[in-house]
Amino acid sequence: MNKLFTFVFRITALCDKACEACCNGQQKAIHIPTQLFLKKLDDIRLFTEAKKVQPIIGLTGGEPFLYVDPRNRSHIGLLVHCILERIPSAEILIRTSGWEAHPILDDRLASLFNKIPKNQLNISLGFNLFQKKGIGASKRFKHMLSLLLAHQDRVIFDVIYNRLNVEKTIDLIEAGLADFNFQYQGIRTHILSQPSTPHRFTSRHREKAKQIIIEAYPAYNAYQQGNQAHFFDENVSCGVCHEIKTGPTQLFYREDLSLYHCNDPFLDSRISPIEKERFLSVSDEVNAMRDRLVRLRQLFFDQQLTFKNKQMRCAFCTRFMMRGRADVINPLTE
Ligand code: SF4
Numbered sequence: 001m002n003k004l005f006t007f008v009f010r011i012t013a014l015c016d017k018a019c020e021a022c023c024n025g026q027q028k029a030i031h032i033p034t035q036l037f038l039k040k041l042d043d044i045r046l047f048t049e050a051k052k053v054q055p056i057i058g059l060t061g062g063e064p065f066l067y068v069d070p071r072n073r074s075h076i077g078l079l080v081h082c083i084l085e086r087i088p089s090a091e092i093l094i095r096t097s098g099w100e101a102h103p104i105l106d107d108r109l110a111s112l113f114n115k116i117p118k119n120q121l122n123i124s125l126g127f128n129l130f131q132k133k134g135i136g137a138s139k140r141f142k143h144m145l146s147l148l149l150a151h152q153d154r155v156i157f158d159v160i161y162n163r164l165n166v167e168k169t170i171d172l173i174e175a176g177l178a179d180f181n182f183q184y185q186g187i188r189t190h191i192l193s194q195p196s197t198p199h200r201f202t203s204r205h206r207e208k209a210k211q212i213i214i215e216a217y218p219a220y221n222a223y224q225q226g227n228q229a230h231f232f233d234e235n236v237s238c239g240v241c242h243e244i245k246t247g248p249t250q251l252f253y254r255e256d257l258s259l260y261h262c263n264d265p266f267l268d269s270r271i272s273p274i275e276k277e278r279f280l281s282v283s284d285e286v287n288a289m290r291d292r293l294v295r296l297r298q299l300f301f302d303q304q305l306t307f308k309n310k311q312m313r314c315a316f317c318t319r320f321m322m323r324g325r326a327d328v329i330n331p332l333t334e
């Protein structure tokens with residue numbers, strides 16, 4: 001099997017959820033320009049064919065189902081159609097934060113499933129009680145569960161929580177899953193016994209041919225917008241991550257096609273991404289990221305770097321990867 005390479009596009013910054021401690025930081029109606037997106041897809045096809053890698057295209061936001069092309073009012077369906085037209089072998093992953101029953105959005109989602117082969121599309125749900133301050137959370141969870149289970153054999157939920165809402169989050173998910181006959185075991189004990197572990201806790205739930213995968217971890221108070229006392233401390237020190245060890249395996253484009261090396265939620269987005277003008281092609285982007293990752297890996301290895309927590313490690317990494325070695329003066333003071 002060919003190696004996988006993931007290209008994630010934040011297709012819109014627009015989002016209706018207004019979470020405390022949002023990692024997006026702007027939530028404005030800024031959408032990816034279609035022509036730039038198409039050009040990038042052509043370049044991705046050239047790169048993946050030349051390197052014989054299997055392309056995965058991720059669409060995220062903001063809320064990706066709120067993406068609108070300002071010129072012709074087309075929506076996410078057109079972008080997905082363009083991906084498969086240009087890169088027929090692509091696997092498409094979409095991450096939504098969901099909605100309560102809504103005829104337009106329900107229709108957008110259903111029409112994707114009607115047009116795309118089942119094995120090439122997976123939609124996952126980011127769910128938590130920060131979204132809309134928890135208003136409508138139960139209805140939204142059940143609505144999205146019924147939509148996604150109707151079309152997918154495997155549904156992935158990302159769940160985050162803080163000290164204030166951890167119990168309520170678990171109660172709500174348990175009740176939601178019970179409505180669909182899923183047994184919900186293990187995760188309550190795990191989360192409540194180790195609520196602050198920053199590593200994802202994955203639990204799998206099966207019901208006949210359907211599977212639900214829940215990935216739960218404590219919320220990250222990215223820019224200290226929320227009351228820090230409400231958030232769990234990240235008390236686990238950490239060193240090199242999988243991407244630094246083995247990457248580059250991914251590129252992350254924002255709406256203006258500026259580039260980050262990684263799409264982890266701990267990436268420090270206060271540090272500006274690299275502008276698209278700095279690169280000639282996708283191949284050039286991958287080579288630049290590889291060059292920086294090799295030097296970063298060496299730095300971790302030579303200096304046996306460890307950080308107090310994941311937030312600090314990723315802030316250091318983001319600075320190094322976005323600005324290069326020059327202005328990272330003394331990583332050990334992090
Ligand atoms: S769902 Fe995501 S993008 Fe939307 S407000 Fe919440 S964290 Fe921000």
Ligand code: SF4
Pocket residue numbers: 241242243244262263264266267268313314315317318
């Ligand atoms: S930002 Fe964090 S997760 Fe991403 S490559 Fe850097 S250290 Fe790893």
